[in-house]
Amino acid sequence: MSEGEMAALKEEVEEKKKVIATLRNQPWRMKKRLVVLKEAQEFVEKFEGALGKGKGRKLYAYKVMMTKILMGLPYGSIPRKTVPREEQETAMDYSVLFDFGGYCKYSFLFYGYYNNEPTIGVLKFRLPLSYLLVGVGIFGYSLMVVIRTMARNANEGGDGGEEGDFTFSWKMFTSWDYLIGNPETADNKYASITTSFKESIVDEQENQKDENIHLRRFLRVLANFLIVSCLGGSGYLIYFVVKRSQEFANMKKDNLSWFEKNEVEFVMSLLGLVCPPLFETIAELEDYHPRIALKWQLGRIFALFLGNLYTFLFALFDEVTAKLESEKVIKNSTEWVLNQYYSNYSSFYNTTDVPPPAVHPSDVIRGPCWETGVGIEFVKLIVSDIQVTYLTILIGDFVRAVIVRFLNYCWCWDLEAGFPSYGEFDISGNVLGLIFNQGMIWMGAFYAPGLVGLNVLRLLSSMYYQCWAVMCCNVPHERVFKASRSNNFYMGLLLLVLFLSLLPVVYTIMTLSPSFDCGPFSGQEKMYDVIMETIEKDLPAFIGNLFSYATNPGLILPAVLLMVLALYYLNAVSKAYQQANTDLKKKMQMARDEEKNRRNNKDSTNQVMKDLEDLLPNKSLIPPPTEEEPPPPDVVIEKGSKSPKMKPGAAAKGVNLQKDVSLAAPNPRAPVTRAPGPRKGPPGNARGPQPGPGRGRGRGGPPRH
Amino acid sequence: MGNKQTIFTAQQLDAYQDCTYFTRKEILRLFDRYRDLAPQLVPLDYTNHPDVKLPYELIGSMPELKDNPFRQRIAEVFSEDGEGNMTLDDFLDMFSVLSEMAPRDLKASYAFKIYDFNNDDFICKSDLEKTLNRLTRNELTEDEVRMVCEKVIDEADLDNDGRLSLEDFQHMIVRAPDFLSTFHIRI
Numbered sequence: 001m002s003e004g005e006m007a008a009l010k011e012e013v014e015e016k017k018k019v020i021a022t023l024r025n026q027p028w029r030m031k032k033r034l035v036v037l038k039e040a041q042e043f044v045e046k047f048e049g050a051l052g053k054g055k056g057r058k059l060y061a062y063k064v065m066m067t068k069i070l071m072g073l074p075y076g077s078i079p080r081k082t083v084p085r086e087e088q089e090t091a092m093d094y095s096v097l098f099d100f101g102g103y104c105k106y107s108f109l110f111y112g113y114y115n116n117e118p119t120i121g122v123l124k125f126r127l128p129l130s131y132l133l134v135g136v137g138i139f140g141y142s143l144m145v146v147i148r149t150m151a152r153n154a155n156e157g158g159d160g161g162e163e164g165d166f167t168f169s170w171k172m173f174t175s176w177d178y179l180i181g182n183p184e185t186a187d188n189k190y191a192s193i194t195t196s197f198k199e200s201i202v203d204e205q206e207n208q209k210d211e212n213i214h215l216r217r218f219l220r221v222l223a224n225f226l227i228v229s230c231l232g233g234s235g236y237l238i239y240f241v242v243k244r245s246q247e248f249a250n251m252k253k254d255n256l257s258w259f260e261k262n263e264v265e266f267v268m269s270l271l272g273l274v275c276p277p278l279f280e281t282i283a284e285l286e287d288y289h290p291r292i293a294l295k296w297q298l299g300r301i302f303a304l305f306l307g308n309l310y311t312f313l314f315a316l317f318d319e320v321t322a323k324l325e326s327e328k329v330i331k332n333s334t335e336w337v338l339n340q341y342y343s344n345y346s347s348f349y350n351t352t353d354v355p356p357p358a359v360h361p362s363d364v365i366r367g368p369c370w371e372t373g374v375g376i377e378f379v380k381l382i383v384s385d386i387q388v389t390y391l392t393i394l395i396g397d398f399v400r401a402v403i404v405r406f407l408n409y410c411w412c413w414d415l416e417a418g419f420p421s422y423g424e425f426d427i428s429g430n431v432l433g434l435i436f437n438q439g440m441i442w443m444g445a446f447y448a449p450g451l452v453g454l455n456v457l458r459l460l461s462s463m464y465y466q467c468w469a470v471m472c473c474n475v476p477h478e479r480v481f482k483a484s485r486s487n488n489f490y491m492g493l494l495l496l497v498l499f500l501s502l503l504p505v506v507y508t509i510m511t512l513s514p515s516f517d518c519g520p521f522s523g524q525e526k527m528y529d530v531i532m533e534t535i536e537k538d539l540p541a542f543i544g545n546l547f548s549y550a551t552n553p554g555l556i557l558p559a560v561l562l563m564v565l566a567l568y569y570l571n572a573v574s575k576a577y578q579q580a581n582t583d584l585k586k587k588m589q590m591a592r593d594e595e596k597n598r599r600n601n602k603d604s605t606n607q608v609m610k611d612l613e614d615l616l617p618n619k620s621l622i623p624p625p626t627e628e629e630p631p632p633p634d635v636v637i638e639k640g641s642k643s644p645k646m647k648p649g650a651a652a653k654g655v656n657l658q659k660d661v662s663l664a665a666p667n668p669r670a671p672v673t674r675a676p677g678p679r680k681g682p683p684g685n686a687r688g689p690q691p692g693p694g695r696g697r698g699r700g701g702p703p704r705h
Numbered sequence: 706m707g708n709k710q711t712i713f714t715a716q717q718l719d720a721y722q723d724c725t726y727f728t729r730k731e732i733l734r735l736f737d738r739y740r741d742l743a744p745q746l747v748p749l750d751y752t753n754h755p756d757v758k759l760p761y762e763l764i765g766s767m768p769e770l771k772d773n774p775f776r777q778r779i780a781e782v783f784s785e786d787g788e789g790n791m792t793l794d795d796f797l798d799m800f801s802v803l804s805e806m807a808p809r810d811l812k813a814s815y816a817f818k819i820y821d822f823n824n825d826d827f828i829c830k831s832d833l834e835k836t837l838n839r840l841t842r843n844e845l846t847e848d849e850v851r852m853v854c855e856k857v858i859d860e861a862d863l864d865n866d867g868r869l870s871l872e873d874f875q876h877m878i879v880r881a882p883d884f885l886s887t888f889h890i891r892i
Binding site for chain 1: 720724785795814842849853874883887
């Protein structure tokens, strides 16, 4: 066989292989596929020998375990890991543990446990460095994941765009869920589809009668004012409560009731519970479309949580500075004691080789570890959040369902249809709750590494619990409204929360100095000094030089400038694309409307065209409907050049205009009411303008009926 | 899993694997489901390609399909005889297209066939009316039905012939965010 024939044959074989690979994607009957498959396979085999099957490669991903706990020194070996002597009696008490004091405080759950030696264990694991890098890395990784998910969602064509291009079509063809296999669910689905259609019909028919726009505006301003004042009030309440808790901390623990000890968390959870329904009731004043109202509601809940969290943080910050102050005092006293010990020892034994003081770890004077304190506060907050959520579900859904079901027999009005009825599963509220939970974890994970594990457990148990609650006590929503078409709305919120929770952590890393005797960064001036140390001591010299060049302001400023320019350029490009997109859409719409009206009325679609027809002598601008040969070029060009002169809205106006014209005076041609049937030739006078009054204006066509 | 099954030859199983989105195990499991519908009709040995068709009533009573308002149309579209009586090939084909792994375009073309009640390769107004009435169980008034169908044609009909061709339908459905997740049956 010649070269050319060989090549051609090889190509054919490749093609057959491709056919086999894409066989499943073809909309054919199975029999046809099997036949085609057989043919293709025989062909390939004949010319290629045995078909080698490629074995799929499996990729294995290994997760790196958190080895901090596994490789560190055990409990009790060094001071920071042990409970101070004075606290030891109460360390195992349930109430103390509940407050995360006692053994909990000095366990690996919190920051203070970790030692500051540069390397630990046999493998010389760099604990402080890894702690810092993991802490910062969590944010970087989360950021990447969120942005990637957003990009993916945007690509799948659903970025809250084209609101209503295909509303009815999508409702008709994609609303039934083929996975439904339960008659009750099916009934619910039928009901919700019907309701959804009815609503869309109403939407479509409704003319926005601006009944009283001033009243509406006034009510909306009033509602916003009320809500802002609510937000302010809640912020102040939290601040007040945190200040009080600081005073309580100074008093003896036994004199405080449980309520007073957990006041802060209690108040925050309570606010989170009470305010959203309050906002909803106030929002009734505003009278928005449900989807818009939902967006406002979500925005307000978001503002509430954010405000609360940040107030909490500020109040906490005051506590931290107070602790830092007291720390200085203790530090001085500890150093003084140590110095005394050393001087006594060396003077007594007359050596310079002084063994470390033989003090039991629990007796050493300990400073207040502010990081652990912060960690404890976060953990308490999350725990109380969990408790409130579970209690709400239990009471708000389960008990309510029980009451409605069993009390209905002996109650005056129908409980199921009327006031309490069964709870609905609040999708958006729950998603927001998850987002904020995640935000709190991000903030607290640096100070309480155990928080992450705790939260994983919480999420697992919460999933099963809520699953049961939904199946047993909830009814589906009557109206199914999503805040956005895609998930990008919630992803965007998550991104925002990520940034906001990043800020406090980064701030504390950069500005506050770590405690002197607890945590992996003790003894350093700032936490990030660990990185500097590592670079200086452990890495080769040139990397150190590289870093010093990279952090030179002379290099950073131009880099920042470059990034700003790139941002500006990309923004401009994207705007240009959007503009081109809308222009194309408009063109398509105009062309469609033109077509439609041409077919319906065999008349031109706008006044301009009509006037032109009047002016032109024996030539009509409309191509003859029967002979579909290409109309004379100048007609086409003329028609084409006329279109841009129409204002963009004229296409729509053209439609109405057409309707108006046909209503106002009889159309000498085929009436509009007849469905577009086979195109017959217009009456003989089509080509030329009517003698007498021009067409389209005060017509004197043949009277209709 | 050993190669101990005697229902299909090895080539048959491989061929099915190439023609559907299922693995060997899934194909065998689907065969079991098929057979469970009528054990007395379906032989245990398919190596000589027996010509066995299960009547529509059995297919339509499967738990995955019995609550679906379009089950009859689905069976009709995927069956060879167009009446809903399915051979094993049709059965596998149906669940393969409706599975998670099938791509959007393939699903769109089959969805078009399903909603085309009169099989004229166009979704015309009467098809839309039938679809809507199935979806709402005849709860909408005639006016409302008419209005919705007109709106749908308005929105999706690009070549302006008053009915939806496959291109119109595909153009509209590939932009729908929910299509892939709703046009999906798990078996």
